[in-house]
Amino acid sequence: MQRKVLALLRAAGDGYISGEEIAGCLGVSRTAVWKHIRALKAAGYEIESHARKGYSLVDTPDLLLPQEIQPMLRTKVVGQTMVHFDEIPSSNNEAKRLAMEGTPDGTVVVAEAQGAGKGRLSRGWYSPSRKGIWFSVVFRPSFLPQDAPKCTLMAAVAVVRAMKDMGFSVGIKWPNDVLDKDGKKLVGTLTEMNAEMERVNFVVIGTGINVNLWPEDFPEDVRDIATSLSMLRGGNVNRVELFERVLEAMDELYLTVERDGFGAVLDEWRKYSVTLRQEVNVIGVKETFAGTAVDIDEDGALLIDTGEGRRRVLAGDVSIRPRK
């Protein structure tokens, strides 16, 4: 009901809608309308009341609330089920818990803050309140477990597509780091999978996007290597708009993958890549070597021309060597 009141306020645009009209539309008393308005105000909606004209929606809260996101969301799967937390230890852990309980394909878990955000390889991810978009998506794909590692490329492509649409100049470092032009990190992704040998039970893709962090918001040890969209733009960025665009891109890519495989994702990844055609150092599991990054193959592996042949990199850290 609160959501319907909000929809009517939105429909009035910059104008007003009277309590009587709302009550009539929804078939409730004017007292009930007034209670819903009060609840919306408590949730952070700025609503102007005018004795004669009624109510007008002035501003919406800077929160990633499902009632804000979902009415605008043009997706088939991603975000059709959405759970919001003010703070949570880790959105990936919550998403995995929901997945075990059978939550549907495309379920989104989003938190304003994470107490113990997780990054790749047991690294942490700093997730301060309302400064970023910290979220996880549960997928129940039909592809084989062997294909699942490419989900991490898909997530990076979705985020970059959304950021480019909003005018940011960003690129992807293999496999899934989203960087600005100076090579500073904007986004981290942690993908986890639960599978049998011939079937993926579920994949959880966790993504952390640094939106409105300023230098003093970062822990000291990452201040030199991380950045945010607000720092690139010189002003805060609308988190709701960016989140909607990311979810829409992810939805489109996921449906394409389910229909035709990962080919289109890999092509778009190549387009956004800052790693390809660069001299790189590879810190692999067992050894370190250098070469030119020439392409990714159909498994998403990075192909390195070492001068003595090609090598395939499926895991490890790849750093781009500064040009002399």
Place this chain on the structure above:
Amino acid sequence: MQRKVLALLRAAGDGYISGEEIAGCLGVSRTAVWKHIRALKAAGYEIESHARKGYSLVDTPDLLLPQEIQPMLRTKVVGQTMVHFDEIPSSNNEAKRLAMEGTPDGTVVVAEAQGAGKGRLSRGWYSPSRKGIWFSVVFRPSFLPQDAPKCTLMAAVAVVRAMKDMGFSVGIKWPNDVLDKDGKKLVGTLTEMNAEMERVNFVVIGTGINVNLWPEDFPEDVRDIATSLSMLRGGNVNRVELFERVLEAMDELYLTVERDGFGAVLDEWRKYSVTLRQEVNVIGVKETFAGTAVDIDEDGALLIDTGEGRRRVLAGDVSIRPRK
């Protein structure tokens, strides 16, 4: 302490050891010894008491108890931690639960009976009490998630190696069914994985071996397609001995894989295969086709010569066509 008493009884072989000797060895009272003997008898150990000579171990219970298995087990990793249940809903579920809590590499969960044993693709697995070996192993491998599906081949190879060592004539149908000469099923495997994109958190390999089931022990709907070792031999088979051999084979294969990769496993799989060089029907995810099974590739995929080229099968059911 009970385990130490048992070890002394074993050390006496067919002979006797007095309560006084046991008490002296272990530094406890004779009353304490007597209590341990009583507890062992209650657990199913047959112990003869003789007023003058002392105690003699006549027979051990037909149970897959860690105190029976572990002292004999020549493994480095597999079964060094072992948990036994009289009945459990599913050994895989219990193994996954322990894995989440951090149980070490090689942990074995074994149950005399499963209330809701799980097979591949949500099929069930009938696991009556003390008739089979129903167990799961937790592995924490260093290989990449892309390699994990080959664990299911590894499990089949371990079981076949152990059965052949005990004189049974068995083979593997791709990917991991262990069959007798008439194509009846003896063993089922369900492998589950929990992974990030570049790291396997853990793999749980669940295996059900039909040891001492007789025709009336099988549900009617599988009676024609399943069999057991006791039916092949015409008499009950020692479960403890078989279990030890399977765990030892699994340990050796796992250590080889961790050191050198899956090459040796795939070679041994080829040796045991009943699928290769046969005319087969493939019921895949999207379609059905026929051809000759020519080999498995380095991913464990079955290669089928259809007459119009080669096809790779990574998932699905493969049936061997009867020769005309």
